[in-house]
Amino acid sequence: MTTIRKRPQPNGALHNAAMRGTWKALRTSRGMSATLVCPGCGLVGLLDEHEIAADGTVRPLVQCPGAGCSFHDTVRLDGWSAA
Numbered sequence: 001m002t003t004i005r006k007r008p009q010p011n012g013a014l015h016n017a018a019m020r021g022t023w024k025a026l027r028t029s030r031g032m033s034a035t036l037v038c039p040g041c042g043l044v045g046l047l048d049e050h051e052i053a054a055d056g057t058v059r060p061l062v063q064c065p066g067a068g069c070s071f072h073d074t075v076r077l078d079g080w081s082a083a
């Protein structure tokens, strides 16, 4: 389980190492989702094909598509409150 921190405002530069392991809420046509910056490589991904539980637990496992990145874990979005 990897805990992902809520990304502070303003967004800042996504390539900044400090942005790794953070999430930000995103409204989609199917409801609230989130973008996640991979804790391993910094690639930005959208969790629109995942379920985000009320406590922020994301299912299924998040697997980073980044080349050479091995991040593959259950993640929990700290501070998630979208309902």
Ligand SMILES: [Zn+2]
Binding pocket: 038, 039, 040, 041, 042, 043, 064, 065, 066, 069, 070, 071
């Ligand atoms: Zn990655």
